[in-house]
Amino acid sequence: MTQAWLELTRADGREVAAPSEAQLTAALAEVYGGKVAGPDGGPASAVLRFGYDDGLMYEMEVAGGGAVRFAEWSDRDRELALADPRSMKALPQAAALQLWRLMARRQVAQIRGQPWLDE
Structure with missing residues (x-):
């Protein structure tokens, strides 16, 4: 039987398996608060996968300033993209949390139905 997994990579690079809602909220607060810089010194970001x-893996990265990127992959090694990445800009923190809640519930169809920008 196929087992599902959920993993959060925080802005500081720490990984959290099966994060709670409080951990998701805290990770977004770090990103939106601007107190943590990314590894390259740029805006911080956090990724929920x-x-x-x-097989299949989905990931959503939220960066400082509210930029969001959603990608779909054939597997955890990102061997084959299943669709072009989707993005949003300047998303409020509460809206980013809503998207992460959909991710945590594996609601891919609802995520795909969001108002993504044309790349």
Whole structure:
């Protein structure tokens, strides 16, 4: 049987398996608060991923300033993109949390239906 997993990579690079809502909220607060810089000195970002042991992986990165990027992959190794990445700009923190809640519940169809920008 296929096992689903959920993983958060915080702005400081720490990974949290099966993060709670409080941990998701705290990670976004770090990103939106601007107190943590990214590894390259630029805006910080945090990434929430979910997938299945035998295949598909989805990831949503939220960066300082509210830039959001959603990508779909054939597997955890990102061997094959299943669709072009989607993005949003200047999303409020509460809206980013709503998207992460959809990710945590594996609601891919609802995520795809969001008002993504044309790349």
